[in-house]
Amino acid sequence: MIYADNAATTKMSKAAIDTMFRLVNDTWGNASSLYSVGQTSKEVLEQAREDIANLIGAEPKEIIFTSGGSEADNQAILSAAKIGASKGKKHIISSAFEHHAVLHTLERLKEDGFEITLLDVHEDGIIREDELEDAIREDTCLVTIMYANNEIGTVQPISRLGEICKKHNVLFHTDAVQAIGHIPVNVNDDNVDMLSASAHKFHGPKGVGFLYVKKGIRVTNLINGGAQEKGRRAGTENVPGIAAMAVALKEAVESLSENYENVSKKRDCLIEGLSKIEHSALNGDAKKRLPGNVNFCFEGIEGESLLLLLDDKGIMASSGSACTSGSLDPSHVLLAIGRVHDVAHGSLRLTINEETTDEDVEYIIKAVDEVVTYLRSFSPIWRDLVAGKKQFIL
Numbered sequence: 001m002i003y004a005d006n007a008a009t010t011k012m013s014k015a016a017i018d019t020m021f022r023l024v025n026d027t028w029g030n031a032s033s034l035y036s037v038g039q040t041s042k043e044v045l046e047q048a049r050e051d052i053a054n055l056i057g058a059e060p061k062e063i064i065f066t067s068g069g070s071e072a073d074n075q076a077i078l079s080a081a082k083i084g085a086s087k088g089k090k091h092i093i094s095s096a097f098e099h100h101a102v103l104h105t106l107e108r109l110k111e112d113g114f115e116i117t118l119l120d121v122h123e124d125g126i127i128r129e130d131e132l133e134d135a136i137r138e139d140t141c142l143v144t145i146m147y148a149n150n151e152i153g154t155v156q157p158i159s160r161l162g163e164i165c166k167k168h169n170v171l172f173h174t175d176a177v178q179a180i181g182h183i184p185v186n187v188n189d190d191n192v193d194m195l196s197a198s199a200h201k202f203h204g205p206k207g208v209g210f211l212y213v214k215k216g217i218r219v220t221n222l223i224n225g226g227a228q229e230k231g232r233r234a235g236t237e238n239v240p241g242i243a244a245m246a247v248a249l250k251e252a253v254e255s256l257s258e259n260y261e262n263v264s265k266k267r268d269c270l271i272e273g274l275s276k277i278e279h280s281a282l283n284g285d286a287k288k289r290l291p292g293n294v295n296f297c298f299e300g301i302e303g304e305s306l307l308l309l310l311d312d313k314g315i316m317a318s319s320g321s322a323c324t325s326g327s328l329d330p331s332h333v334l335l336a337i338g339r340v341h342d343v344a345h346g347s348l349r350l351t352i353n354e355e356t357t358d359e360d361v362e363y364i365i366k367a368v369d370e371v372v373t374y375l376r377s378f379s380p381i382w383r384d385l386v387a388g389k390k391q392f393i394l
Contacts, residue, residue, distance in 0.1 A: 002360045004317045006201075006292060007150055007178060007351035013203040013251055016244040020205060023240035031237050032228060041239045048239075048246035052210060055253050056195070057186035064211045064219070064229050065242050069177035070101035071222065072196035072211035075233070076173045077105045077144055079219040080194070081114060083171070084141020090114045093135050093143045096336040097121050099150055099175055103332075106144075119145075123338050125154030125284035133164050142171045147179035147195075151333040151349060152284035153293025155183060162191025171217070177201055177209075181252035182290055183260065187212055199241070204248035208241040259354045263291040266352055266361050270294045273365030277372055279385075279394045283334060283347070294350040297339060299394045300382030301346045301375040309371045310348075315364055318349045342381070343393050 003011070012020075023044060029037030031045045046060070053060045066072045077092075084090060094106055096118040106116045117135050119127050127145060136143070143165050148155045158174055165172035173194040179185055180195075181202025187195055194217065198209040213219055213232075225234030252259075271282055271294055279299040298306070303319035310317055319331070330344035339347075350364065376382040384390045 001314045002316065002356070002364065004315060004350045004352050004356070004360075004364065006353045007153075007349065008318055009200045009206065010203045010353065012200075012205060012244070013248050015251055016204050016248040019247045020240045020244035023243055027239060031239055032226065044243050045237055045239050048243045051246040052249060055249055056180070056212060057188045058212050059215065061230070062187075062212055062215055064213060064232050065237055066209045066211055066233060067207055068200070068209035069099075069175065069196050069198035072198075072209050073099065073101040073144075073173075073175050074105050075211055075219060075222050076194040076196060076213070077102065077109070077142065078222070079213075079217070080142035080144075080171045080173065081109050081112075082220045083218065084139075085112075085114075087141070089139040089141035091117065091137055091139045091141065093117045093119065093132065093140060095119045095121050095127055095145055097125070097149055097151075097333040098144070098146050099177070102144055102146070102175055121154075121336050124288070125149060125152050125337050126288060127156055127161065129157060129160050129164060132161055133168075136164070136168045136170060140168070140170050142173060144173040144175070147174045147176040147185070147190075148183070148290050148293075149284070149333060150178045151331055152295045152337070153178070153290040153351075154284040155179065155288050155290060158190045158192065165193075166191055178290060181249055181256070182292065184256065187214070193217060199245035199248060202248055202252040204245040205241045208238055208245045210245070255354070260291045263352060263354055263356070266356055266358065267291055267294055269358075269361050270350060270352070270364065273361070274368060277369055279392055280372075281343075281394045283337060283339070290351075292352045292356075294352070296348050296350075297334070297343045297394065298346045298348065298372050299343055299392060300379050300385055301372060303345055303347045305375055306346070306348055306368075306371055309374070310367060313367045313371070315367055318351075319347045340393060 027041050029041040031041040049063050050060045053063050162172045171193045174192050175196045177198045180197045193214045195212040200206040219232050223234045281297050283295040330341050334344035
């Protein structure tokens, strides 16, 4: 079996698993309790906070532990919106291909009178710096742009976008869920005010994540109750999960350079091999993308059938975000970069990692070619294209 859906979730590392299970057994106290068992948990919690902060160039007090990336996105955006509203600023800038944790939160804010501007991401999946600067207004309170796209893997010029926001005194948030642990991320170098991350994207456990909030920014609570996380996020902390997240992130960062080079080479081989399939196209820029992300469209087929047949061949992949896998609508990400509906329906996302072998890559290329050929052999759309009744797009 070949697992090629690491953008959906990664397998927990052995070190993260060992840390989590050890603490479940040995460090089970409530970190808010004053007695020794609780204080032991508190020490583990704060060490994890310090480790994570150091790994992204932050201060420990700037880290808030959450249930994952979606919660962190929500808290960052709603916090900035509240700050903006208090100053009479109710304009937010984002992009057309953000994760739904961002887009749906922005839709909610529209109901409260906020105006939302969604920047184009163009065919290459990259936001233009001048277009961001042109979109900023006197009443802009927040820019929220994802670091790397979860479907097509394109990496944005975050540092330069953040610099523009700083110049105009506008808060800048980035959803770095897909980026952190895979490419270098430093909150100071990247000029970000808030950053979201999720452990299960870098070999940590599910249900754990964090939000970086630059000191001086007042956050709005999504969960009210106790005074955990310095009053910024109520609820007893999942200490074993948080500690496992810190271990996983440390492992990822320490091996980042080696993994980046290794995985990027395999990614490029995949792109080269799949590009040989006629009437196919890579989605997003070929180089300004995550090391393990390959996203293609194949004209004349349906992505769902492609996934099922690849699964029969032992390849686990996806057609887009795992969060919308139950939807029959074409990916909003592919539509945002200009793919038409018929083409967007025939998409395939392959997300590999450091465990993917050269043999795996060769097998994937061969299997995809075979399945695409098979599906096209009885596709009425493909017959019309070949017969000239319809025009090829790719």
